[in-house]
Structure formats: structure tokens, C-alpha cells
Amino acid sequence: MPLQEIPAAFWRGGTSKAVVFRIGDLPPDRADWDPVLLGVMGSPDPNGRQLDGMGGGISSLSKVCVLGPATRADADVDFTFAQVPVGAGPVDYGGNCGNMIAAMGPAALDLGLVPAPADGMARVRIHNTNTAKVIVSHFPVRAGQAETDGALAIDGVAGSAAPIRLEFLDPGGAKTGRLLPSGAAVDDLSVAGRVIRASLVDAANPCVFVAATDLGLTGAEHPDLLAGDKAFLSTMESIRRAGSVRMGLAPDPEGAAGIQSIPKIAIVAPPRDATLLSGAMLPADRVSIMVRMLSMEQPHRAVPITGAICLAISARIPGTVAHAACAAGEGPLTISHPSGSTLVDAELSGAQAVSGSVYRTARKLFGGAVFFRG
Missing domain, CATH: 3.10.310.10 (Diaminopimelate Epimerase; Chain A, domain 1)
Incomplete structure (x- = not known):
């Protein structure tokens, strides 16, 4: 042919x-x-x-x-x-x-x-x-x-x-019609016999945010290290599927498995010194929050822009996992990721996300x- x-x-x-x-x-x-x-x-x-x-x-x-x-x-x-x-x-x-x-x-x-x-x-x-x-x-x-x-x-x-x-x-x-699809800033998700605290936020793309420390991590891990940790990947996928169901994106975990691109899932942490993929050091005092995000079940080597927008907006919502990890007050946020940093601005008015801006x-x-x- x-x-x-x-x-x-x-x-x-x-x-x-x-x-x-x-x-x-x-x-x-x-x-x-x-x-x-x-x-x-x-x-x-x-x-x-x-x-x-x-x-x-x-x-x-x-x-x-x-x-x-x-x-x-x-x-x-x-x-x-x-x-x-x-x-x-x-x-x-x-x-x-x-x-x-x-x-x-x-x-x-x-x-x-x-x-x-x-x-x-x-x-x-x-x-x-x-x-x-x-x-x-x-x-x-x-x-x-x-x-x-x-x-x-x-x-x-x-x-x-x-x-x-x-x-x-x-x-x-x-995707869900609500900034906080479950109505809560933090949800308790039952995953493999344990309870994981997660923030389910839908802005630009729906995302599930988990505190790195709740999984025994720092948030500064190299993506190759995470990619080689089969137990971590399995846990993150189980959390993602549970979050998808709680957000109303899928009827059950099996249905969530068939929707791989959303929700995104990430671990977040307060700023700390991090070694980038280039080998350079990104000091903690230059960033607002750490993130390691997964896409299609693999650790991302940077951060998806819609994920960065969602993270920045989540960090402005009191009570979320991201809000607890964020070191910045008012103004744009600098997000630390494996390749470096991304500057994102998020504007909220009460419970409404007005806009999110980024330069590429x-x-x-x-x-x-x-x-x-x-």
C-alpha cells in the first residue's frame, strides 16, 4: 500500500x-x-x-x-x-x-x-x-x-x-465546571489501604497535588530516579485514578485508567536547593514552590504549562496542599522543576480563578x- x-x-x-x-x-x-x-x-x-x-x-x-x-x-x-x-x-x-x-x-x-x-x-x-x-x-x-x-x-x-x-x-x-471539583481544598483518598491527602484542582487542566513528604520524598528528586521507582509510579497512578473519580472525570478507577492525560498528578514541596538536569544548582531562595509532575504515567522533565497554571492558582487557595508548600505571598510565583524554573502569575477573585499568565x-x-x- x-x-x-x-x-x-x-x-x-x-x-x-x-x-x-x-x-x-x-x-x-x-x-x-x-x-x-x-x-x-x-x-x-x-x-x-x-x-x-x-x-x-x-x-x-x-x-x-x-x-x-x-x-x-x-x-x-x-x-x-x-x-x-x-x-x-x-x-x-x-x-x-x-x-x-x-x-x-x-x-x-x-x-x-x-x-x-x-x-x-x-x-x-x-x-x-x-x-x-x-x-x-x-x-x-x-x-x-x-x-x-x-x-x-x-x-x-x-x-x-x-x-x-x-x-x-x-x-x-x-473540564469539571468547578475550580474545586469536590468542593474541598483537601480530600482524603483511599489508596492501597492507606489514606493520602490530596488537593483536587481544575484550572487550565485538572490536577491532583500531593505533598512530597507524605510519600517520603523531598520534591527535588531527579525524574530518572522517579521513573525507575516502580512502587512510586504505581502509587501515583493509583492516586491519580482515585482523584479522577473524586473529581467526577471517571466513574471508577478502571474508567480513569482509560483517560491518561487528565488529571495530571504532581508532588509539591516547599523550596529547597535542587540540582537541575543540566547539573546546575537552583537555590531555594530563588523559587516559591517545588513540583515534580507526571504526564502519561511518566515523570515530566519540566512542568506542563497548564499544570503550572493550575499549581499557581492552587497555591493561592487557602487550605490546599500547594498553599501550605508555597513560600511566596502576593505576586507571581516561581515554580522549581527538573529543568529549572517557570514564572507564573495567577489572579483570583474570591473563589473564582480570573486568569493565569505565563511566558513561553x-x-x-x-x-x-x-x-x-x-
């Missing part, structure tokens, strides 16, 4: 990379998307490397973004995110990807889905169809194209580039057509 091809581009957004499609180039029936996306990314791959596709063998490099005309009046473009499994399993459309959103404004401009502004700042309102939320992307434009040169360096990406400010509007209740960078890597086995 001859290879099939579809027009596509490949973009880096923050600390992730994804194949980007225009919605009109994919099958009109979304039920037919999965075989295409799996074939494009080289999944399922029993070797875990996706060498026969565009994927990179880990969750942050196995993503697809689909752009199209806006379907709501308060947006300029629609964005659908697909998390493609490296191994067996279905494509997951359950959540959003904050890193790849950094690329969606420039990509929409590149595809002609939004008009090119004059030199200066572009403002693109992105409707994420996965969460029904709008994220506003602000980025510089020169000669009708998104500017790539700039002085912003983000941990986990070499060099510097033009800054992209992402403003997540009204991020609370992205993005760049188009190639454009053309992607070939795959049908």
Missing part, C-alpha cells in the same frame, strides 16, 4: 514539539482521526521510540495540534489538542497543552487563519476545544511574520527567542507534508 500524505507543519512550543494540521486537511469525521494521528506519530511502538513516525518517544514529543476557523464569537481560531500515546492505547483528546499553545498564535498567522497585523504586537484569541476555554496569545510580529529573535530564555530549551505571553482567561473548571517561546521547525502508513 502506498504511503499517504497530508499537509502539515512541525512546531516547537515551549518545551514540547508537535505536528500541526489545518482541520480541513484531516478527515471530516473525527472518529477517523485516530488512525491518521497514530500513523503520523509512529504509534503504537513496542520499542518506545516512535522511529517510524514523527514522535520522539516521550509524551512531550508525541503531540498533535489541529487549527481551524473559530466556532465562537469571542475567539479568532479553534485549537484542538491530541496527546498521542507512544505505546498502546487510544489518542487522548481529554486535556489541553499549555506549551504547544505558545505556538498556536504564530501557527495560525502562518496558516492564514488570522490576519497579519502591522509590525508590533499580535493578539490572537485561541479557543481550546478540549476545555472550551479561551487563551489569549500576545507575540511580536515583523514584516507580517511572527518574530523569532528575542532575549527570552526558558529552562529546558537552548538559546533565546521572542517572548510569547499566554493569558488563560477564566481557567477554573476547565515557540518556533516553526518545518513545513510541507507528512507521510504515513494508512
Whole structure:
């Protein structure tokens, strides 16, 4: 059978990379998307490397973004995110990807889905169809194209580039409709015969936060160390599934097992000196809170942007696990993660999450057509 091809581009957004499609180039029936996306990314791959596709063998490099005309009046473009499994399993459309959103404004401009502004700042309102939320992307434009040169360096990406400010509007209740889906700042989850205290927060993406000390950890562990600890991974997945059920995302733990991308789960801790993946030391006095987050059952080497937004908002809610661990008072939070730190601003008004903002960078890597086995 001859290879099939579809027009596509490949973009880096923050600390992730994804194949980007225009919605009109994919099958009109979304039920037919999965075989295409799996074939494009080289999944399922029993070797875990996706060498026969565009994927990179880990969750942050196995993503697809689909752009199209806006379907709501308060947006300029629609964005659908697909998390493609490296191994067996279905494509997951359950959540959003904050890193790849950094690329969606420039990509929409590149595809002609939004008009090119004059030199200066572009403002693109992105409707994420996965969460029904709008994220506003602000980025510089020169000669009708998104500017790539700039002085912003983000941990986990070499060099510097033009800054992209992402403003997540009204991020609370992205999937459940409530900022605190259970109605409580802390829940007691029964997991394998023990009770684990966790904060279940839904902002930008639903997340489960657990105190590192409750699992005998510091929050500064190297992700490879965590990845090699099968007991830790099993415990975290059991907590995640229990949290999913308590949040109303799944009817039971078995159902939660089939929704791998949400909720995210993380351990959090007060600031402490931490050795980064680069070998450099990040001092405790430069950060507000520590996090080690898992994505698709594997320790993340940075922190997903939607996870960072959710963590920052959680840290502003009295009584949560994150609030107890956070060393900062008012103003933006600096989150310590394995690759460095991420600055996040969160605004709350009473029990409502007004917005969460973060700065990232993005760049188009190639454009053309992607070939795959049908």
C-alpha cells in the first residue's frame, strides 16, 4: 500500500514539539482521526521510540495540534489538542497543552487563519476545544511574520527567542465546571489501604497535588530516579485514578485508567536547593514552590504549562496542599522543576480563578507534508 500524505507543519512550543494540521486537511469525521494521528506519530511502538513516525518517544514529543476557523464569537481560531500515546492505547483528546499553545498564535498567522497585523504586537484569541476555554496569545510580529529573535530564555530549551505571553482567561473548571471539583481544598483518598491527602484542582487542566513528604520524598528528586521507582509510579497512578473519580472525570478507577492525560498528578514541596538536569544548582531562595509532575504515567522533565497554571492558582487557595508548600505571598510565583524554573502569575477573585499568565517561546521547525502508513 502506498504511503499517504497530508499537509502539515512541525512546531516547537515551549518545551514540547508537535505536528500541526489545518482541520480541513484531516478527515471530516473525527472518529477517523485516530488512525491518521497514530500513523503520523509512529504509534503504537513496542520499542518506545516512535522511529517510524514523527514522535520522539516521550509524551512531550508525541503531540498533535489541529487549527481551524473559530466556532465562537469571542475567539479568532479553534485549537484542538491530541496527546498521542507512544505505546498502546487510544489518542487522548481529554486535556489541553499549555506549551504547544505558545505556538498556536504564530501557527495560525502562518496558516492564514488570522490576519497579519502591522509590525508590533499580535493578539490572537485561541479557543481550546478540549476545555472550551479561551487563551489569549500576545507575540511580536515583523514584516507580517511572527518574530523569532528575542532575549527570552526558558529552562529546558537552548538559546533565546521572542517572548510569547499566554493569558488563560477564566481557567477554573476547565473540564469539571468547578475550580474545586469536590468542593474541598483537601480530600482524603483511599489508596492501597492507606489514606493520602490530596488537593483536587481544575484550572487550565485538572490536577491532583500531593505533598512530597507524605510519600517520603523531598520534591527535588531527579525524574530518572522517579521513573525507575516502580512502587512510586504505581502509587501515583493509583492516586491519580482515585482523584479522577473524586473529581467526577471517571466513574471508577478502571474508567480513569482509560483517560491518561487528565488529571495530571504532581508532588509539591516547599523550596529547597535542587540540582537541575543540566547539573546546575537552583537555590531555594530563588523559587516559591517545588513540583515534580507526571504526564502519561511518566515523570515530566519540566512542568506542563497548564499544570503550572493550575499549581499557581492552587497555591493561592487557602487550605490546599500547594498553599501550605508555597513560600511566596502576593505576586507571581516561581515554580522549581527538573529543568529549572517557570514564572507564573495567577489572579483570583474570591473563589473564582480570573486568569493565569505565563511566558513561553515557540518556533516553526518545518513545513510541507507528512507521510504515513494508512
